[in-house]
Amino acid sequence: MIYFNNVSKVYNKNSLALDDVTFTVTAGEFVSVVGHSGAGKTTLVKMILADDIPTSGTVFFESLNVNKLKSNDLTRLRRRIGVVFQDFKLLSNKTAYENIAFAMEAAGKTNQEIASDVPHVLELVDLAEKIHHFPSQMSGGEQQRLSIARAIINQPEVIIADEPTGNLDPVNTYEIIQILKKINDLGTTVILTTHNRGIVESIGKRVITMEKGKIVRDDKDGKYII
Numbered sequence: 001m002i003y004f005n006n007v008s009k010v011y012n013k014n015s016l017a018l019d020d021v022t023f024t025v026t027a028g029e030f031v032s033v034v035g036h037s038g039a040g041k042t043t044l045v046k047m048i049l050a051d052d053i054p055t056s057g058t059v060f061f062e063s064l065n066v067n068k069l070k071s072n073d074l075t076r077l078r079r080r081i082g083v084v085f086q087d088f089k090l091l092s093n094k095t096a097y098e099n100i101a102f103a104m105e106a107a108g109k110t111n112q113e114i115a116s117d118v119p120h121v122l123e124l125v126d127l128a129e130k131i132h133h134f135p136s137q138m139s140g141g142e143q144q145r146l147s148i149a150r151a152i153i154n155q156p157e158v159i160i161a162d163e164p165t166g167n168l169d170p171v172n173t174y175e176i177i178q179i180l181k182k183i184n185d186l187g188t189t190v191i192l193t194t195h196n197r198g199i200v201e202s203i204g205k206r207v208i209t210m211e212k213g214k215i216v217r218d219d220k221d222g223k224y225i226i
Contacts, residue, residue, distance in 0.1 A: 001027045001189060002048060002158070007057035009043055009213075017043040019213035021057070025191060027157070030184040032200045033193045034224050035210035041193040044210070045162050048191070049081060050074055079107055082151030084161040088143045090135045090150075096122060097131050100150050107154045121149045125179055141172030148179055158189045165196065177202060200224040 002025040009018040018040050025031050033041050046052035047059045050066045059066045061077055069077060091099050100121060101114045109117075122128050125145040135143050144164060151159055161180060165173040177199055184190045194200065200207055201222055209217035209225065217225060 001025055001062060002191075003060040004044075004047070005058045005060070007047060007054045007059060009040075009047070009052065010055045016213050018047070018054070021213070021215055023208060023215060023218065025189060027189055028184075028187055030181070030190045030203060030205040031192070031208060032203060032205065032222075032224075033191065033208045033210060034195060034197075034200055036195060038212075039210040040213040041210055042162060043213075045160055045191070045193060048158075048160065049078060049083070079154060080156055081158045081160060082154070082156035084144070084147050084151050084159065084164045086163040086166040088135070088147045090143060090146060092135050095132050095134055096127060096138075096146050096149075099135075099146060100153050103150050103153055109154070117153060121153050122146075124152075124182075125149045126175075139172070140168055141175060144168060144172070144176055145179065148176070148183075152183060152188070156188065158191065159183060161190065161192045163193055163195075165194065165199065173199065174202075197224045 004021050004023050007018055007021045010016055033044060035041055043052060047054060050069065053067045064077065091102060094102060097118050100118045104114045119128065119131065122131055125148055127142060127145055127149065130138060130142060138146065165176050168176065180190055180192065181203065201224060204222040207219045207222055207224055208215055
């Protein structure tokens with residue numbers, strides 16, 4: 001589904017963010033990308049979304065060369081990918097319902113579809129009772145669950161969760177990971193970046209370990225070894 005072919009990214013002569021990275025993510029996988037700060041995890045995510053372009057090498061989404069897509073095609077690609085951020089990126093002046101409805105409106109969904117689907121997805125992430133609450137009225141864990149609901153509402157094929165538990169306590173971290181596992185069990189590909197060893201080992205799925213822009217390990221059984 002996603003294929004990196006000898007991808008390198010050089011920001012300047014002293015900053016090699018990715019160094020000849022090659023790997024494949026198949027449909028339905030749950031892949032954790034781990035490594036210390038500066039290892040290249042976020043740059044890798046940006047490459048998938050075409051928020052950044054390789055200095056050399058190629059990134060494919062299925063048969064599409066991501067960095068050769070025209071604007072309209074790139075928009076369509078990004079709608080196939082849901083993103084969950086560490087800092088939530090919710091609209092503070094909109095309720096939980098409105099935050100999700102906004103994402104659906106951007107994808108061209110009808111008012112009837114919005115009214116039907118938003119309560120369902122909030123129930124999936126255990127926020128049904130917070131439907132009319134603003135982000136400021138929610139805990140950090142609740143805000144992240146809302147962020148996940150927004151990311152999955154348009155049924156993307158891939159969820160990218162970039163350090164989604166970095167600002168959360170252990171209890172909320174556990175709940176977020178359980179939701180991501182549930183989403184993966186329903187067939188959605190999940191790519192998680194993290195530096196949390198406990199998270200990785202609790203998932204027990206494939207782990208790609210990065211160090212100084214290189215992939216140094218690719219384990220199928222959830223081992224975090226640096």
